[in-house]
Amino acid sequence: MLFTLIAKQMKMLIRNKQPLIILLVMPLVLITILSNALGSIMDSGEEAAIQANLLIVDNSSWAQEEKAIKLFLEQEGVNGPPLEAMLIQFKSSDPVELLNGTILASDEMKKYIAVDYKKYVDLKVARQDENIDGILNIPTNFRLDYVKSAYFNNTNLPDLSLYLNQDNEIRASIIESVLTDWQTGYTQSAALLSADLSPQEIMSNVTSVEKLEQTLEANERKIPASIYYTVGMLVMFALYIPAFLAGFALQEVQWKVYDRILLAGVSPILYTLSIFFTGTFVAFIQQVMMLLFGMFVLGIEWISLEAMVVIIVSYSVFVGALSALMTTLQFRTKTEGIANVFNGLFITVFSFLGGSFFNIRDISETLGKIGDFTPNGATMSAILSIQKGQDLSVIWPFMLAIYVLVVVCVLLSIVFFPRRGVAE
Amino acid sequence: MLQAINLSKRFKTKEVVREINMELLAGESVGLLGPNGAGKSTTISMLSSLVQPTSGDVLWNEKSIAKNPEPLRKTLGVVPQEIALYPELSARENLAFFGRVYGLKGELLETRITEVLMKIGLTDRQKDIVKTFSGGMKRRLNIGAALLHRPSILIMDEPTVGIDPQSRAYILETVKQFVEEGMTLLYTSHYMEEVEMLCDKIYIMDQGKIIAHGTKEELKGLVSENQTIELKANLLTENFEKTLIERFPTATLHIEEEVLTISMSKSEEPLATIFAVAAANNVVITSAIVKVPSLEDVFLHLTGKALRD
Ligand SMILES: Nc1ncnc2c1ncn2[C@@H]1O[C@H](COP(=O)(O)OP(=O)(O)OP(=O)(O)O)[C@@H](O)[C@H]1O
Ligand SMILES: [Mg+2]
Numbered sequence: 050m051l052f053t054l055i056a057k058q059m060k061m062l063i064r065n066k067q068p069l070i071i072l073l074v075m076p077l078v079l080i081t082i083l084s085n086a087l088g089s090i091m092d093s094g095e096e097a098a099i100q101a102n103l104l105i106v107d108n109s110s111w112a113q114e115e116k117a118i119k120l121f122l123e124q125e126g127v128n129g130p131p132l133e134a135m136l137i138q139f140k141s142s143d144p145v146e147l148l149n150g151t152i153l154a155s156d157e158m159k160k161y162i163a164v165d166y167k168k169y170v171d172l173k174v175a176r177q178d179e180n181i182d183g184i185l186n187i188p189t190n191f192r193l194d195y196v197k198s199a200y201f202n203n204t205n206l207p208d209l210s211l212y213l214n215q216d217n218e219i220r221a222s223i224i225e226s227v228l229t230d231w232q233t234g235y236t237q238s239a240a241l242l243s244a245d246l247s248p249q250e251i252m253s254n255v256t257s258v259e260k261l262e263q264t265l266e267a268n269e270r271k272i273p274a275s276i277y278y279t280v281g282m283l284v285m286f287a288l289y290i291p292a293f294l295a296g297f298a299l300q301e302v303q304w305k306v307y308d309r310i311l312l313a314g315v316s317p318i319l320y321t322l323s324i325f326f327t328g329t330f331v332a333f334i335q336q337v338m339m340l341l342f343g344m345f346v347l348g349i350e351w352i353s354l355e356a357m358v359v360i361i362v363s364y365s366v367f368v369g370a371l372s373a374l375m376t377t378l379q380f381r382t383k384t385e386g387i388a389n390v391f392n393g394l395f396i397t398v399f400s401f402l403g404g405s406f407f408n409i410r411d412i413s414e415t416l417g418k419i420g421d422f423t424p425n426g427a428t429m430s431a432i433l434s435i436q437k438g439q440d441l442s443v444i445w446p447f448m449l450a451i452y453v454l455v456v457v458c459v460l461l462s463i464v465f466f467p468r469r470g471v472a473e
Numbered sequence: 474m475l476q477a478i479n480l481s482k483r484f485k486t487k488e489v490v491r492e493i494n495m496e497l498l499a500g501e502s503v504g505l506l507g508p509n510g511a512g513k514s515t516t517i518s519m520l521s522s523l524v525q526p527t528s529g530d531v532l533w534n535e536k537s538i539a540k541n542p543e544p545l546r547k548t549l550g551v552v553p554q555e556i557a558l559y560p561e562l563s564a565r566e567n568l569a570f571f572g573r574v575y576g577l578k579g580e581l582l583e584t585r586i587t588e589v590l591m592k593i594g595l596t597d598r599q600k601d602i603v604k605t606f607s608g609g610m611k612r613r614l615n616i617g618a619a620l621l622h623r624p625s626i627l628i629m630d631e632p633t634v635g636i637d638p639q640s641r642a643y644i645l646e647t648v649k650q651f652v653e654e655g656m657t658l659l660y661t662s663h664y665m666e667e668v669e670m671l672c673d674k675i676y677i678m679d680q681g682k683i684i685a686h687g688t689k690e691e692l693k694g695l696v697s698e699n700q701t702i703e704l705k706a707n708l709l710t711e712n713f714e715k716t717l718i719e720r721f722p723t724a725t726l727h728i729e730e731e732v733l734t735i736s737m738s739k740s741e742e743p744l745a746t747i748f749a750v751a752a753a754n755n756v757v758i759t760s761a762i763v764k765v766p767s768l769e770d771v772f773l774h775l776t777g778k779a780l781r782d
Binding site: 057192 | 521522546551561562574619651751
């Protein structure tokens, strides 16, 4: 019986052009437009009007390491005036100096990145600081290791680590792209400085770039605009499902087919349950289709599938519960008023707070926190955390918000259920 | 079998159905006749368990349906006044859906659908979307959707409203066949001739009340005990009317423009009196017709107004 009712509701959805356009075509168009238009800002930081805060923790300095470098050169058989000349050359091409004195010091760059320098910082504490978007940690022997690897093909690669605060994807990506450029730059310039370098040695230098990227990946994956907006639209457009289903239900009452269904012995509870299941099912299909679109059209690689299934199913159940609630409310009021207000006002406000259009935390941390209590915001935060490569456990606080909302919807549906029939 | 006992319905302060008593026996074909807004649909909704009465009760096989409507619902087919169908689905899909909600499936469902499509003459159009149907075809499908579970009682609420005469004749013929096959029928209409053609027993309803009931013959007898006089006159005055009512206290008067219709017992010989009263009031009668009573006049006689406006 349930299946008959669900199949009928699916037919009503599919045979009507409007739901298909709003539930499927519109979000796909918006994902494409948003990820392309805003992608350049988000992905490269070219036009960022937002300033990122970078903390450089330099556990060393040229002066500190000069002795060790000199010793190393002597061990390599360099002595006398050539050794002095080499030291001067190395100092002038010290990548950290290059970064601090040239790249980050430029007026152009200062617009995007504000730098703070510190020595010996407790990284754990600094990483908790929400005002810091990125931390570049330069270890004690960095300069020595760099000299060894860049000029003497030594296997010890400079061990840099970059920590990005993924709460703000845009700012994190600015820092990341600048530092990646810097690293690529210094490894290549090192190769040019040394005339008798073999191609093999240059290759080995490239591995130091990989090393940096590996550090990144071990912490968190970068969220590009394509992922951000696919998720943003996915959570937003699922919210349009309840109004459609509740609208159909109201139509069934007005057309008196609902009377026929009741006369056939279908209980109103079963009928409402069928709307719950249809909402859940449609939301699930819709989200899967958007994820597939992201994958095949935008080339997104979705990671941790199990966590994604948990999130998507939970959110779908919420959409189902909201559909049931909206249906009972419409049966009560016998108008489409509630669905219209929800579609016209709530979805926009929720999507804004939930971060579907841009990261609300750029404006206000408080609004961002409120956004995490909206069903769409919680779901979006959960998906983005997972896509950054975080552990499954991070989603539970967000999922809890969803489950609480599901329970609230179900309880309200029961409270508002018109027991005495819709006709009166 | 199906009984209404002192059935009343109030919507907020509006009394729509007032203390009506009805009875529908197995194999009977009963008509419920009344003008727009009489309360026919509301009565039917209460009889079919869709609307809770404000007071009174509906009995099915001597048991109240208020607590347990299921046994009644299973044997009942209801054709609502509205076209209660899914416009985006095809005729067959509509029937399949309504069959399934009644628990039919598989081969049985398919044969029932085919059977119903034949009965309502829509076999050729079964694959077409209902939206594209004519009014008459929708009406036929509206009936068909109530037949899939082979109900033994069929309640039809104005099944011929708003369609062309041909479609109407087709539907009436179909319903007549149901009756001949032994179906119990409750047929609502404001067309006297439909009820006359289909029903043995007739209830006449007005302003929420059953104002008369009986077999066709009994009702006709009720009318034939009366006579109707149609007067055309210049300057019908209030005083003239008043005097007539005083003289014939059992008569009903009805004025439409320059025509005064008087309905009263046949036993009276009113013409001489009428002319005398007219003369006394300076009313000039231009024509006077004593009409042979018809069924249509039952209503006029009972309510003082025409059945249809
Ligand atoms: N749900 C309702 N709420 C308030 N008033 C109602 C409701 N349903 C019906 N009515 C009123 O009750 C009266 C009787 O309505 P009903 O539909 O039973 O009449 P009917 O005899 O079927 O008329 P028609 O021939 O036009 O179908 C009307 O005045 C109508 O406005
Ligand atoms: Mg009616």
